[in-house]
Amino acid sequence: MHTLLKSNTKEVVIGADRPFVMIGEKLNPTGLKKLGQALVEQNFDYVKQLAKRQVDWGADALDVNVGHPGIDEVAMMPKVVEAVLSVVDVPLCIDSGDPAILEAGLRCAPGKPLVNSVNGEEKQLAAVLPIVRERGAAVIALTIGEEGIPETAEGRLAAAGKIIERAATLGIPAEDIIVDPLVLTVGHNSNAATVTLKTIELVRKEYGVNISVGASNVSFGLPDRPSINSAFLALVMQAGATCSITDPVKLGSTVRAADLLLGKDSNSMRFLKYFRATEKLREQEAAAKA
Amino acid sequence: MHTLLKSNTKEVVIGADRPFVMIGEKLNPTGLKKLGQALVEQNFDYVKQLAKRQVDWGADALDVNVGHPGIDEVAMMPKVVEAVLSVVDVPLCIDSGDPAILEAGLRCAPGKPLVNSVNGEEKQLAAVLPIVRERGAAVIALTIGEEGIPETAEGRLAAAGKIIERAATLGIPAEDIIVDPLVLTVGHNSNAATVTLKTIELVRKEYGVNISVGASNVSFGLPDRPSINSAFLALVMQAGATCSITDPVKLGSTVRAADLLLGKDSNSMRFLKYFRATEKLREQEAAAKA
Numbered sequence: 001m002h003t004l005l006k007s008n009t010k011e012v013v014i015g016a017d018r019p020f021v022m023i024g025e026k027l028n029p030t031g032l033k034k035l036g037q038a039l040v041e042q043n044f045d046y047v048k049q050l051a052k053r054q055v056d057w058g059a060d061a062l063d064v065n066v067g068h069p070g071i072d073e074v075a076m077m078p079k080v081v082e083a084v085l086s087v088v089d090v091p092l093c094i095d096s097g098d099p100a101i102l103e104a105g106l107r108c109a110p111g112k113p114l115v116n117s118v119n120g121e122e123k124q125l126a127a128v129l130p131i132v133r134e135r136g137a138a139v140i141a142l143t144i145g146e147e148g149i150p151e152t153a154e155g156r157l158a159a160a161g162k163i164i165e166r167a168a169t170l171g172i173p174a175e176d177i178i179v180d181p182l183v184l185t186v187g188h189n190s191n192a193a194t195v196t197l198k199t200i201e202l203v204r205k206e207y208g209v210n211i212s213v214g215a216s217n218v219s220f221g222l223p224d225r226p227s228i229n230s231a232f233l234a235l236v237m238q239a240g241a242t243c244s245i246t247d248p249v250k251l252g253s254t255v256r257a258a259d260l261l262l263g264k265d266s267n268s269m270r271f272l273k274y275f276r277a278t279e280k281l282r283e284q285e286a287a288a289k290a
Numbered sequence: 291m292h293t294l295l296k297s298n299t300k301e302v303v304i305g306a307d308r309p310f311v312m313i314g315e316k317l318n319p320t321g322l323k324k325l326g327q328a329l330v331e332q333n334f335d336y337v338k339q340l341a342k343r344q345v346d347w348g349a350d351a352l353d354v355n356v357g358h359p360g361i362d363e364v365a366m367m368p369k370v371v372e373a374v375l376s377v378v379d380v381p382l383c384i385d386s387g388d389p390a391i392l393e394a395g396l397r398c399a400p401g402k403p404l405v406n407s408v409n410g411e412e413k414q415l416a417a418v419l420p421i422v423r424e425r426g427a428a429v430i431a432l433t434i435g436e437e438g439i440p441e442t443a444e445g446r447l448a449a450a451g452k453i454i455e456r457a458a459t460l461g462i463p464a465e466d467i468i469v470d471p472l473v474l475t476v477g478h479n480s481n482a483a484t485v486t487l488k489t490i491e492l493v494r495k496e497y498g499v500n501i502s503v504g505a506s507n508v509s510f511g512l513p514d515r516p517s518i519n520s521a522f523l524a525l526v527m528q529a530g531a532t533c534s535i536t537d538p539v540k541l542g543s544t545v546r547a548a549d550l551l552l553g554k555d556s557n558s559m560r561f562l563k564y565f566r567a568t569e570k571l572r573e574q575e576a577a578a579k580a
């Protein structure tokens with residue numbers, strides 16, 4: 001099953017028979033104070049820089065979130081989208097829990113964007129799915145039910161199924177649903193990652209839809225997070241995840257390596273091309289710093 | 291199924307329900323010129339240093355190989371084993387293609403050592419398995435048949451099966467066979483890793499034996515080898531590999547991270563302990579260098 005995303009001129013195909021798709025996560029003021037400050041000041045140079053850098057490092061699409069205290073998010077979203085599109089042409093993922101902000105982003109996003117996200121709560125389903133349907137977008141479905149995040153893989157499969165089935169009744173096809181099986185930190189619960197891996201397998205088997213996994217929550221609160229995040233990304237890719245909202249600068253080489261190892265990179269072409277491009281970027285960034 | 295290795299005072303248990311076992315690979319002059327030179331000069335300080343460093347960085351056992359031009363390997367093996375045992379007490383893996391050298395190593399290795407390796411060629415089976423049986427050792431079984439390394443996972447499963455069955459007729463139980471499904475470089479063949487992953491699954495399912503994978507061949511000839519090797523180790527661990535002859539300094543944190551993610555590290559205890567220990571080692575080694 002293929003999920004198609006589009007910008008003005010580019011198409012990104014997400015699917016199990018395709019290389020893994022990276023959706024850049026950095027355009028999000030949560031955890032990036034400097035971006036929040038720039039938005040408050042209506043200074044979009046930093047937005048442009050973050051957008052360009054992520055695409056340079058291999059992001060196939062970009063997540064856009066403008067949630068920050070003191071910002072009119074409905075007014076801000078189109079401005080950030082415009083700034084992003086002034087420097088890169090990739091599909092966008094409009095990221096908000098608020099339907100009005102999603103609508104504001106979807107109105108100005110070109111092509112076929114992605115919505116981040118809907119979950120299985122009735123209120124959310126009723127608010128978000130019609131917007132997705134109206135715009136002809138794809139949507140990330142978080143495996144959360146009325147009672148929160150189910151502890152078991154079976155519970156998360158049920159939450160995913162509820163969203164997929166509800167979407168179908170509105171005319172949103174399964175290929176436009178990307179399930180996020182969620183991962184909590186292994187620092188709090190040693191089975192946090194195995195539940196996610198099992199959910200991926202169950203959802204793939206039952207619905208065949210695409211799967212997105214965030215690869216940094218898993219290591220929250222632990223030291224040496226890069227080792228955990230890299231290993232986790234390789235594990236979810238093998239289990240059947242097909243895309244991730246992630247930091248391409250930190251995890252791009254792991255993604256390219258795992259694609260190569262999983263037989264999705266004939267003659268190592270993508271791996272080698274990525275290595276050469278990022279080697280050059282590393283030099284340029286070091287020179288710019290010095 | 292558990293494979294038990296022993297030194298004078300320590301036991302190492304290899305099994306699917308246990309943390310992944312690292313067998314240090316550095317005591318091998320192939321690719322380590324300085325060690326070859328030290329052996330030629332009968333200088334064992336470097337041997338001791340390599341042995342101690344690998345155990346400090348998390349090696350549960352140590353591979354010992356003395357193959358080098360200009361060395362009487364039968365005479366050298368006991369000297370290296372003695373040097374190793376003077377600084378660490380971990381099970382040893384005696385590594386040679388020559389039965390006389392294996393016997394020399396097995397005579398002086400304490401407890402229950404591992405033999406590296408036997409393959410499925412009749413000549414090798416006849417030469418090596420009786421030595422393993424006589425010493426009560428465990429043995430690594432390379433999935434190589436009379437025609438070399440089979441291209442398919444099914445062919446490698448057959449080679450593994452031949453060794454396991456032949457060993458059984460001599461009274462060597464399956465738990466003392468650790469199958470190495472072999473991996474060629476993905477630089478030459480894009481399916482090299484997927485064949486290995488599939489072999490692991492087939493061998494685990496058919497025989498339930500332990501699986502050892504070398505995690506550095508896979509990236510031979512490619513740049514950014516650490517990214518490939520780390521991702522590959524995570525993938526083989528998920529597929530069912532239970533140990534690896536590897537470099538603990540380079541891959542120890544990936545092993546601890548993957549164990550944690552695969553639910554084999556309750557409360558992150560091993561991961562945290564390893565992080566703290568290696569953080570200290572890193573500081574000490576940097577200070578010693580400066």
